Amino acid sequence: MESEYRIPTVPVVTARFEHYVQNDSRNHGMFLRYVFPPHPVGFIPKEKLRGYVDGLNPVSGKPLMPEMVEALTKPLTEEEKNPVIEKRPKHPRLLPPDTEENLHRLFLENGWTDGLPIVLPTEERVAEMLTGTDRDPQEVVGRMSVTTHQERLEYTVEKVAVIAVMAGCRPEHLPVLLAIASTEIPAFPSSTTSFSSMIMVNGPIRHEIGMNCGLAALSPFNYANAVIGRAWTLMSINFGDARPGDTFMHSLGHPINYNNLCHAENEEDSAFEPYHVEKGFKPEESTVTLFRGWNYNGINLGPAKAMAEALKRQSSMGRAGTFLMDPLVSAHLKDEGFKTKEELRQYIANEAETFPQMINFIVVGGQTNPMWVLTDYTPSITVSIDKWIPKTGIKKDEKPLRMPQPVLCKDGICGI
Amino acid sequence: MSKNLITVLDPRGQPSGIFGKVLDLSNPMAILDPEKQPTTTLESMTGQKMADRLDTLEGKTVYLVETGFAGAADFMKEVQGWFQRNMPSVKTVLRSKRGNMFTDDPELWQEIKENGDAAIVGVGG
Numbered sequence: 001m002e003s004e005y006r007i008p009t010v011p012v013v014t015a016r017f018e019h020y021v022q023n024d025s026r027n028h029g030m031f032l033r034y035v036f037p038p039h040p041v042g043f044i045p046k047e048k049l050r051g052y053v054d055g056l057n058p059v060s061g062k063p064l065m066p067e068m069v070e071a072l073t074k075p076l077t078e079e080e081k082n083p084v085i086e087k088r089p090k091h092p093r094l095l096p097p098d099t100e101e102n103l104h105r106l107f108l109e110n111g112w113t114d115g116l117p118i119v120l121p122t123e124e125r126v127a128e129m130l131t132g133t134d135r136d137p138q139e140v141v142g143r144m145s146v147t148t149h150q151e152r153l154e155y156t157v158e159k160v161a162v163i164a165v166m167a168g169c170r171p172e173h174l175p176v177l178l179a180i181a182s183t184e185i186p187a188f189p190s191s192t193t194s195f196s197s198m199i200m201v202n203g204p205i206r207h208e209i210g211m212n213c214g215l216a217a218l219s220p221f222n223y224a225n226a227v228i229g230r231a232w233t234l235m236s237i238n239f240g241d242a243r244p245g246d247t248f249m250h251s252l253g254h255p256i257n258y259n260n261l262c263h264a265e266n267e268e269d270s271a272f273e274p275y276h277v278e279k280g281f282k283p284e285e286s287t288v289t290l291f292r293g294w295n296y297n298g299i300n301l302g303p304a305k306a307m308a309e310a311l312k313r314q315s316s317m318g319r320a321g322t323f324l325m326d327p328l329v330s331a332h333l334k335d336e337g338f339k340t341k342e343e344l345r346q347y348i349a350n351e352a353e354t355f356p357q358m359i360n361f362i363v364v365g366g367q368t369n370p371m372w373v374l375t376d377y378t379p380s381i382t383v384s385i386d387k388w389i390p391k392t393g394i395k396k397d398e399k400p401l402r403m404p405q406p407v408l409c410k411d412g413i414c415g416i
Numbered sequence: 417m418s419k420n421l422i423t424v425l426d427p428r429g430q431p432s433g434i435f436g437k438v439l440d441l442s443n444p445m446a447i448l449d450p451e452k453q454p455t456t457t458l459e460s461m462t463g464q465k466m467a468d469r470l471d472t473l474e475g476k477t478v479y480l481v482e483t484g485f486a487g488a489a490d491f492m493k494e495v496q497g498w499f500q501r502n503m504p505s506v507k508t509v510l511r512s513k514r515g516n517m518f519t520d521d522p523e524l525w526q527e528i529k530e531n532g533d534a535a536i537v538g539v540g541g
Contacts, residue, residue, distance in 0.1 A: 001537070003464040005529045012491075012538025021540065029461045041539050042486025046494070049487070053494040065498045072478070072534045073470050080466055085458055088431035097421040112427050121425045144429065149436045152455070153429025162425045239429035 002030060010071045014039035015058045019246060023150065029085035033071035037064055088151065094123075111243060113166070114233050114258060121165040129161040132171030133178060134390045137161070142184040146240035147247050155181065155239045163238060167231035171395040172209045173224060175388035176201060177231050179288050182388075183381050186240035187232045188257050190248045195292055196256035198322075198377050199229055199263070200362055202276035203286030205385055206264035208394045213264035215366025215406035218324075220259075223403050229262025256296065263364055269327035270363035271334040272341045279382045286385040291322055291360075293377035300372050303336055304344060308351030310374045311359070319354035322379070325372040326365035366406060433458035476533040477507040481524065484517040488539045495536060513537075 001007045011032055013021050016039035021032075036059040037052045057064045098106065103120055107113050119125065130137050135157045143152035160181045164174055180199065187197045201211055212222035220226060242248040267274040267283075276287040300310060311319050325333075338344040341361050349356040360379055365371070434455050470476060480495055482488040489512065496508045509532065513521045517540075528535050 001525050001528070001535060002466045005525045006467040007525065007528050007532070008467045008469050008534045010534075010536045010538075011540065012536060014539060014541030017541045030464050030466055032466070037491070037539065039541055040487065041491045041541065042488075044487065046490060049491055049494045050497070052491070053498050065495070065502070068495075068536060069473055069503070072536075073472060075469055076466055083464070083466075085462055087433070087458060090430045091426045091428055093425060094423050095426050097423045099419050100422060101419075103422065103424055107427075120422070121427060122422055123425065126425055143432045143434055145436060147436065152432050152434050152436065154432040154434075155429045158425070159427070159429060162427045166427060234427070238427045241429065 002032065008072050010035055010068050012037065012068075014041055016040070017249070018059050020249065023246065029083045031080050031083055035064060035068050035071060036060070107166075112234075112238055114230065114237065116230075116258075118166040118234075119168055121162040125165045126158065126161050129164050129169070129171055129174060130158065132161075132164075132174030132390070132395045133157060133388055135178070135388065141178060141181045142239075144181075144184050144186055144235070144239040144241075145247075146186045146188060146190045146236060146242045148189075150241065150247060152184075153239050153241050155235075159239070160235070163231050163234045164227075167227045167234050169227045169231055170397060170401060172397070172400065173228055173231070175286075175385050175394070176205065176209070176228050176288055177235075178388040179383050179385040180228075180232050180290065181235055181239070183290060183383055185290055185292075185380055186236040186242070187260050188236055188240075188242065188248070188250065188254070189292075190242070190250070192249045192251045193294065194250040194252050194254045196254040196260070196294055196296075197232070198256075198261040198291040198293075198375070199232060200275065200289045200291070200364075201228075201262075201264040201286070201385075202267065202274050202281070202289070203385070204284060205286035205389070205394065206267075208396075210400060210402050211264040212406070213266040213364055214269070215368065215408065217263040217266070217364050217366070218261055221403055221406070223401055225262045225264070226259065229259035232260050232262070233257060254294070261296065265362055266327055266364050269367065271327070271330035272361065272363060275360070275362055276382060278341060281382070281384065286389075287382050288385055289382040290380045291375070291377035292380050293321075293375055295376045296373060297375065298371065298373040300374060301370060304333060304338060304347055305351065307372065307374070308348045311348060311352040311354065314374060314376055319352050320358035320376065320378050322360040322362060322375050322377045323372050324362050324364055324375065326367060326370055327363055328365075328367050328370035329372045330361075330363050332370055366408070435461070470533060473503060473534065474505045477509060477531065479509045479511055479528045479532045479535040481528075481535055481537045482510070482512050483538060483540060484513060485539055485541060491539050492536075 001009045011034050015036040036057050038058055137158035139157045143154045145152040160177050164177050188195050209224045211224045281287050345356045345359045480492040482492045499506045499508050
């Protein structure tokens with residue numbers, strides 16, 4: 001409005017966001033004349049709002065409305081007339097040498113971790129991690145920001161490898177991380193509403209790197225699921241520049257932000273076609289799909305009608321959602337007469353009075369209970385992992401690290 | 417822990433000179449689509465200038481634009497009430513921005529340019 005339309009403007013933002021918008025203004029090269037009423041202005045009585053308007057700007061200490069009038073009438077300063085955009089310098093590739101103890105402290109105190117212990121990204125470890133792909137370490141993979149408007153930070157294959165080391169990954173996980181990084185999507189954008197995200201992997205890579213799509217797939221009993229999910233969080237912090245109260249404004253935060261519900265789809269036990277095939281990929285392709293939303297609502301049992309009713313009750317993203325269903329549920333739904341996910345989608349959309357394209361299904365779990373979970377996640381993107389895999393195939397350790405496999409019924413006695 | 421000095425890589429992404437930009441109104445749901453997030457560059461932002469200020473608001477038209485955040489519409493009504501009580505010669509026009517709080521509304525900006533003198537836009541937060 002100021003620059004393009006030449007309209008003198010006062011942006012009004014509550015005082016809680018002073019630092020956030022002042023930074024934004026600096027990033028964009030105009031020192032806009034913000035005025036800050038107290039926070040919040042939503043869901044409070046009108047009498048209190050009038051008090052805000054008649055009262056002071058808590059940031060400047062000046063009467064609020066006269067400050068607005070002044071912001072529209074006081075001549076521009078030289079600094080305002082000729083703003084200088086601050087170009088931020090690049091960080092050196094290496095941090096100054098220090099002891100292991102001090103470096104752990106540095107990473108933690110600088111906010112470069114998720115609060116849990118990390119593996120320090122030494123040159124040797126990063127070089128080993130880079131054996132997980134054929135790509136040039138200095139190839140730019142993407143740019144990311146957890147905010148809508150601030151500067152996006154650029155990252156290379158090597159930077160993704162640094163994050164992989166920190167998260168505790170092995171080179172076999174790197175192609176999945178590069179695919180995730182290539183989407184440029186942070187796991188938690190800076191909305192005060194506290195978003196969360198979900199990672200779901202399809203295709204042969206699930207088994208090659210030992211991901212869990214079966215029993216307890218969403219619980220902390222699988223190495224690959226754990227470190228891949230964590231790595232996306234560390235990318236979002238370090239590439240997305242997430243700094244609480246500065247660029248990151250989740251009011252409550254979200255526990256799913258730690259691991260992003262990282263899992264694989266149980267394609268083998270599903271009665272339906274895999275998610276990535278629905279989206280046009282070949283069954284033999286490996287893909288990763290990223291979802292975004294807020295809520296993971298269990299426990300649910302029952303037929304398609306119950307699924308439609310649950311979706312109808314869901315309010316956070318309208319009537320959009322992704323169902324995570326145990327393979328037993330997919331079999332029951334097939335018995336109900338739904339031959340494909342598409343038929344099920346059409347039925348639920350009609351019953352819930354919504355659009356079919358707003359409904360998605362993932363089959364995951366170990367067939368101990370015919371449960372389904374309704375999330376309000378919507379898919380952001382599905383991307384191929386294959387182009388990040390070395391020509392010689394996934395780089396595995398001689399003896400790959402694996403947690404104990406779930407104990408499964410092998411003799412048929414349990415009825416599975 | 418070992419007291420030997422070790423060298424590690426900096427995990428942070430590098431400044432790119434590429435920034436996000438407000439969404440086009442033609443697709444308000446684009447906020448959910450990572451491939452539809454518009455960007456701008458440091459270079460293209462260079463040379464942006466704030467508009468010249470008015471000598472006075474007396475007798476002028478000020479648009480009060482509510483952004484869609486909770487409480488914004490009620491806040492702007494109170495701002496309008498303040499002008500009516502304290503600066504009655506100022507004509508105020510209350511408007512709601514179309515789309516949602518993340519989208520652009522160039523039609524409204526054009527209307528303000530043609531029919532107004534200044535704008536107060538909010539409330540963010």
